[in-house]
Amino acid sequence: MDLDSVYTELIMEHNKNSRNKHSLEDADLSEHGHNPSCGDDITLELKFDGNTISDAAFTGSGCAISQASTSIMIDLIKGKSIEEALELVETFIAMIKKDIEDQQELRKLKDAMALKNISNMPARVKCAVLSWHTLKEALKERN
Numbered sequence: 001m002d003l004d005s006v007y008t009e010l011i012m013e014h015n016k017n018s019r020n021k022h023s024l025e026d027a028d029l030s031e032h033g034h035n036p037s038c039g040d041d042i043t044l045e046l047k048f049d050g051n052t053i054s055d056a057a058f059t060g061s062g063c064a065i066s067q068a069s070t071s072i073m074i075d076l077i078k079g080k081s082i083e084e085a086l087e088l089v090e091t092f093i094a095m096i097k098k099d100i101e102d103q104q105e106l107r108k109l110k111d112a113m114a115l116k117n118i119s120n121m122p123a124r125v126k127c128a129v130l131s132w133h134t135l136k137e138a139l140k141e142r143n
Contacts (some may be wrong), residue, residue, distance in 0.1 A: 034130075089135055
C-alpha cells in the first residue's frame, strides 16, 4: 500500500468515524467557522485547564476534507498549551501553502501530514484550513 492510500484512508476514517464530532458540555470557548465557497460549517468548542487545551470537539457539516481536518486537528491539540497549539496552526498552514517542506519540521503535525497533498488541489485548500483558522481565532480570544 502506498503512502497516498494510507493518507486517503486516514482522511476517510476521520470523516466517517470522528470521535471528536459532538457537542462539548461546559465548553469554555466556542468559535464558529464557515467557508462560503463550498458550505463547510463548523463550531469548534474548547475546554481549558489553565493555559492548556484539556478537551475539544466540533459540530457542523461539510466535505470529507474539512471534517477530517477538524478531527485530526483536535486529536493533535488536546493537552497542548495555547502557544503550542498556535505553533501547530502556523506549521499546518505553512505546509498547505508549501512554505515548509522539511519533513522533520512537519513531523510535529503527526496525522495532519495526511493533508499535505491538498496543497495541489487549490479548490480544496479552504476546506483543509477552515478548522485551523477557526482555532486560531478562538485562541486569540483566549489570550
